[in-house]
Amino acid sequence: xxxxxxxxxxxxxxxxxxxxxxxxxxxIKNALVKLKWQNNIVxxxxxxxxxxxxxxxxxGIILEIQxxxxxxxxxxxxxxxxxxxxxxxxxxxxTQLVIIITxxxxxxxxxxxxxxxxxxxxxxxxxxxxxxxxxxxxxxxFEQPDTITSVISTVYQEKRYSRIVQARISxxxxxxxxxxxxxxxxxxxxx
Numbered sequence: 001x002x003x004x005x006x007x008x009x010x011x012x013x014x015x016x017x018x019x020x021x022x023x024x025x026x027x028i029k030n031a032l033v034k035l036k037w038q039n040n041i042v043x044x045x046x047x048x049x050x051x052x053x054x055x056x057x058x059x060g061i062i063l064e065i066q067x068x069x070x071x072x073x074x075x076x077x078x079x080x081x082x083x084x085x086x087x088x089x090x091x092x093x094x095t096q097l098v099i100i101i102t103x104x105x106x107x108x109x110x111x112x113x114x115x116x117x118x119x120x121x122x123x124x125x126x127x128x129x130x131x132x133x134x135x136x137x138x139x140x141x142f143e144q145p146d147t148i149t150s151v152i153s154t155v156y157q158e159k160r161y162s163r164i165v166q167a168r169i170s171x172x173x174x175x176x177x178x179x180x181x182x183x184x185x186x187x188x189x190x191x
Contacts (some may be wrong), residue, residue, distance in 0.1 A: 001027055002150035003143055003173060004116060005187055008160035009113060015069055017187040019107040021071050022163055024141070028065055028101065037063065038091055043079070047088075050079040060096035060190035063079060067103060070114040076100065077136065086132035097135045104142040106175065108184045116140030145177040145185050 004023030007015045029039060037056040045183055056063035062083065082100040087094045100123075105115040113135045126132055143149055151173035155161035175185035 001031075001141075002152045002170070003175070003187075004154065005173070006154050006156065008045065008093060008108075008110070009105050013108075016108065017153065019103055019109040020152075021103075021109075021113070022156070023065060023168075024103070025065050025154055027152075029056075030138060032063070037069070047079065047082060047086075050082070054079075055091070057090040057093075057190055059091075061099060062090070062095055062097070062128050063099040065101045065102070066114050066119070068114065069112045070122075071116060073100065073102075073119055075182075076131065077126070080136075081132050083132050096132065097137065099137045101139045101141065102139075104140050106142065106145065106185050108187060109171060115140075116142075125190075143175050143185075144145035145175045148172050148174055151189060153160070153179055 004020035004027065006020040006023070008018045019114040033039060037058045039056050041052055041054045041057050041184065043054060049186055053067050054062055062080050066073055066076060069108070077100070080095065080130065084095040100119065102114050102116050102119050103109065105117045116138070123136060123138060127136070149172070151171055153169050154165055155167045157164040157166045172190040174188045174190065176188055
């Protein structure tokens with residue numbers, strides 16, 4: 001999968017390239033639909049207070065792509081636990097497994113967005129204390145730092161929350177490692 005990036009609009013970081021959740025989500029969605037995953041599944045009315053839709057379902061598996069703010073991880077996992085315990089059926093299967101996909105901390109991103117390492121710590125503490133019975137698989141998106149990779153850079157019509165593409169280019173780029181092992185990388189496009 002190419003690395004999807006966009007220019008930041010946050011104060012002090014304007015114009016610097018950051019992880020693009022919209023482009024990444026679109027790419028993953030297109031790939032999963034080709035694999036016969038059903039998307040944007042409406043949550044039953046009695047549980048709608050926990051949200052409107054589930055990202056994807058297939059054969060008893062709920063799959064959530066989690067690139068938004070970190071508190072949404074708890075909403076997605078608690079909602080999935082409730083659906084699991086209630087035996088809620090989606091596409092003729094009861095909920096049996098939850099998969100959460102998120103990005104690694106290495107990617108520069110908008111403030112307060114969830115990253116894999118943070119999600120792993122949250123889920124580990126919750127599972128250790130028996131909050132969940134539903135099996136959960138956490139998947140992190142990583143990239144090899146300091147190597148050349150395919151990049152799709154997108155500029156959206158509006159700086160915040162837009163999904164309307166104004167310009168999109170495919171090119172090569174490099175994630176340059178930070179000074180510390182825990183530092184976020186810098187994204188450099190190669191023209």
